[in-house]
Amino acid sequence: MGESRALRRAGWAGAASIVLLVAGVVLGYLVGVDEPGMSDAAILERLNDDARQAAAGFAPPVLAAGVAMLLWFATGLRWVLDRLSGGDPLAHAIVPAAAMFGGLIITGVSLDVGSAFAAWSDEFTADPDTVRALGMSGQVLALTGLIGCGVLVAVTTRIAQQAGALPSWAVWVSYAVAVLCLTGFWSGGMASVVFALWLIGAVIGVLRAARRRSPAPPIPS
Incomplete structure (x- = not known):
């Protein structure tokens, strides 16, 4: 019962992470600059x-909460993959991959909104060229973080494929998502x-695994 409850909570943490991220x-984006022109x-x-x-001031803490929820979900997903694979070491990449994505997206968005925070103090005169450079740097970092998403998707798909837990079409769609994430910068x-849509499917998978772990109700004598 404890494992089932922990998995269910991890699954709902994954759902919350999507909303928060x-x-x-x-x-x-309200104050970010993602177009150099x-x-x-x-x-x-x-x-x-x-x-x-004021709205952008909530971006970093909301993102941080989203990343925390994503890491919680990643631990539950790793548990499911460990059981599917019988302890394949490949599953160990799940949590670091999620952490890579989370760290880079927080850094990227922070760079993007940093100039707005400075302007709020009334002691900083914004230079448009500097803001462009920071905004584009933030965008590059955030898109680079999608490599972590690609690793997460690829590892999950590979283990699920070896265990026969996914239909063929879902396997190839997932591999396509992994490739798209790995080339996310372009x-x-x-x-x-696409990763957000895949993550919704992964959340559903973890919640189903939690339901299967739930013990059957006792049959009355």
């Missing part, structure tokens, strides 16, 4: 908008969306 990225006037308007600054936001 999306919310954190959206909040950061954005005009100077548009950049300064975004940075000096009090409402945008695919832009598409890889992020």
